[in-house]
Amino acid sequence: MTLDLSRQDAVQKAADAGIPSALADLGSLVRIPSIAWPAFDQSALVKSADAVAALLEGTGVFDSVEVKRAAIPGTDETGQPAVLATRAARNGRPTVLLYAHHDVQPPGDEALWDSPPFEPTVRDGRLYGRGAADDKAGVMAHVGAIRAVSEVLGDDLDLGIAVFIEGEEEYGSRSFGQFLADNADVLRSDVIVVADSGNWDERTPGLTVSLRGNARFTLTVRTLEHASHSGMMGGAVPDAMLATVKLLATLWDDDGAVAVEGLAVRDAETPAYDEATLRAESGLLEGVSPIGRDSILSRIWNKPSITITGWDATPVEAASNTLSPQTSVVISARVAPGQDAEEAFAAVEAHLRAHAPFGARLEFSDVDCGDSFLVDTSGWAVEEARASFADGYGVDSVDVGIGGSIPFISDLVREFPEAQILVTGVEDPHARAHSPNESLHLETFRNALVSEALLLARLNARTH
Structure with missing residues (x-):
C-alpha cells in the first residue's frame, strides 16, 4: 500500500500549519537550562523531561507516556530523566522508534553570545539559543510530525510509535x-529515526549514512617527583610540559594529518566540497x-582525526618560574x-607509549570508546525517507557522512539488530552546535518537520 496523494497533501499542509506552535x-524548551553536568542545577533536567512528556501526552496518540531513569x-x-512514550501498532502496521535528546551543552562563556543562551531569540531567519x-x-x-499525522489520519493512524527522548546524550x-535493555519490549521497532544529525546545507536535506567513532581518554604525563625552579634546573631537567608538547606533536605529520600507525581509513567517494565552503x-x-x-570531506568523514580538547596547565595569570612535575590532557x-x-584507542596508546620523550611516565584514564556507524542504504526505510525528504524540502537529499560521533547508535544496533536505522537532523552547517550563538535555521526546521510527518504517513501506509 502507498500513501495516496490527497492524504500526502493533507499531511504536508497540516505539518506546515503546525510550525508556529512547534x-x-x-x-x-530552550528556556530550560537542561544541562546534565553535575555542576549545574539538576532540577532543570527534571523540568525539561516533564515538559517534553507533557508535549507528547498532548498529542493524544500514546498508550503510555512516562519519565523514567535507568541505572x-x-x-x-x-x-538522567528520559521520556518514553509508546503506542502499539494495529492492523499489521510497522513500528517506528523516534529518538532525540532534551539535554544540552553548557553555554560556555556567556559574553560570547549575542543574546542570552537560554532566551530564544529570532534574528535573520534563525532561532538562537542553547539547544535550539x-x-x-x-x-x-x-512532536510536530506526530501532531500532523494524528490530525489528518485520526482513527486510521495504525502505526506503532515509540518515542525515546534521552536526558544525558551530551x-x-x-x-x-541499560535503558534500552530495561525497555526493550516497548522500544523494539522496525524503523528507528535518530534526529540528532545535520543536513548538507540549509536548503538540502542530508541522510547520514556514516559516522566516525570516538576514542576519548585522559593522558597524564609525569617527569618529576615535585616542582623545581625553572632557572636553577631548566636546561637539564625535563618538565612535564616539555615532555607533553613533544609527545603530542608526534600524533600528526607536517600536513596536520594523523600519524598513528594502526588507525584505519575508509575508502569511499565524497561529494564536491571546496575550501571556500570549509x-x-x-x-x-x-x-x-x-x-x-586528499578531498576535504574524506578528511572529515572517512579518516581519523585527533584533537586535544582539554589541558590541565598553569593559567597565564598564575604563571611562575616553575618546572611542572606533571600535566594532563x-x-x-x-x-x-x-x-x-x-x-x-589501543593504536593511539601504543603510539604514545612508544614516543614518550625522556622516559616520561604515562598514565591513561577515563577511557571512553564509541563505535562508528555505517547505514545499509538498501532497505525500504531509506527509500521512504528519501521520498519524504524530496517532498518536504522540494529537493533530493544527499547521502552524507558526519565527522562527529553518535556512539549510542552501536547500542541500538546491538539491542535491535533487525531494525532499519535512519539518522536525520534539523541542523545546517551554520548551526554552531556546542558553540556560542547556537542557532536553528527556521526554514530548515520547517522542512525537516514536514518531511518527518510525510515519513510517518508513509510508514502508516505500509504493512509487514
Missing part, C-alpha cells in the same frame, strides 16, 4: 544501554591553511567508519 513550544552500569547511580538546534529542535520535529549517554562553515581564519590530504580521537573504537 516553534513556540521549542522556545519554551548506570558499574555504579550505584541512575542516569541540538537537540530540542529534534524533539519538536518528532554527558556521555551513561545509562543509555572556511565559511568552520570559521577558519584568513591565512590559516586546512590540514590533511584530554585526547579525542575520531575513528574512521568501519574500525573498532577500542582497536583505535
Whole structure:
C-alpha cells in the first residue's frame, strides 16, 4: 500500500500549519537550562523531561507516556530523566522508534553570545539559543510530525510509535544501554529515526549514512617527583610540559594529518566540497591553511582525526618560574567508519607509549570508546525517507557522512539488530552546535518537520 496523494497533501499542509506552535513550544524548551553536568542545577533536567512528556501526552496518540531513569552500569547511580512514550501498532502496521535528546551543552562563556543562551531569540531567519538546534529542535520535529499525522489520519493512524527522548546524550549517554535493555519490549521497532544529525546545507536535506567513532581518554604525563625552579634546573631537567608538547606533536605529520600507525581509513567517494565552503562553515581564519590530504570531506568523514580538547596547565595569570612535575590532557580521537573504537584507542596508546620523550611516565584514564556507524542504504526505510525528504524540502537529499560521533547508535544496533536505522537532523552547517550563538535555521526546521510527518504517513501506509 502507498500513501495516496490527497492524504500526502493533507499531511504536508497540516505539518506546515503546525510550525508556529512547534516553534513556540521549542522556545519554551530552550528556556530550560537542561544541562546534565553535575555542576549545574539538576532540577532543570527534571523540568525539561516533564515538559517534553507533557508535549507528547498532548498529542493524544500514546498508550503510555512516562519519565523514567535507568541505572548506570558499574555504579550505584541512575542516569538522567528520559521520556518514553509508546503506542502499539494495529492492523499489521510497522513500528517506528523516534529518538532525540532534551539535554544540552553548557553555554560556555556567556559574553560570547549575542543574546542570552537560554532566551530564544529570532534574528535573520534563525532561532538562537542553547539547544535550539541540538537537540530540542529534534524533539519538536518528532512532536510536530506526530501532531500532523494524528490530525489528518485520526482513527486510521495504525502505526506503532515509540518515542525515546534521552536526558544525558551530551554527558556521555551513561545509562543509555541499560535503558534500552530495561525497555526493550516497548522500544523494539522496525524503523528507528535518530534526529540528532545535520543536513548538507540549509536548503538540502542530508541522510547520514556514516559516522566516525570516538576514542576519548585522559593522558597524564609525569617527569618529576615535585616542582623545581625553572632557572636553577631548566636546561637539564625535563618538565612535564616539555615532555607533553613533544609527545603530542608526534600524533600528526607536517600536513596536520594523523600519524598513528594502526588507525584505519575508509575508502569511499565524497561529494564536491571546496575550501571556500570549509572556511565559511568552520570559521577558519584568513591565512590559516586546512590540514590533511586528499578531498576535504574524506578528511572529515572517512579518516581519523585527533584533537586535544582539554589541558590541565598553569593559567597565564598564575604563571611562575616553575618546572611542572606533571600535566594532563584530554585526547579525542575520531575513528574512521568501519574500525573498532577500542582497536583505535589501543593504536593511539601504543603510539604514545612508544614516543614518550625522556622516559616520561604515562598514565591513561577515563577511557571512553564509541563505535562508528555505517547505514545499509538498501532497505525500504531509506527509500521512504528519501521520498519524504524530496517532498518536504522540494529537493533530493544527499547521502552524507558526519565527522562527529553518535556512539549510542552501536547500542541500538546491538539491542535491535533487525531494525532499519535512519539518522536525520534539523541542523545546517551554520548551526554552531556546542558553540556560542547556537542557532536553528527556521526554514530548515520547517522542512525537516514536514518531511518527518510525510515519513510517518508513509510508514502508516505500509504493512509487514
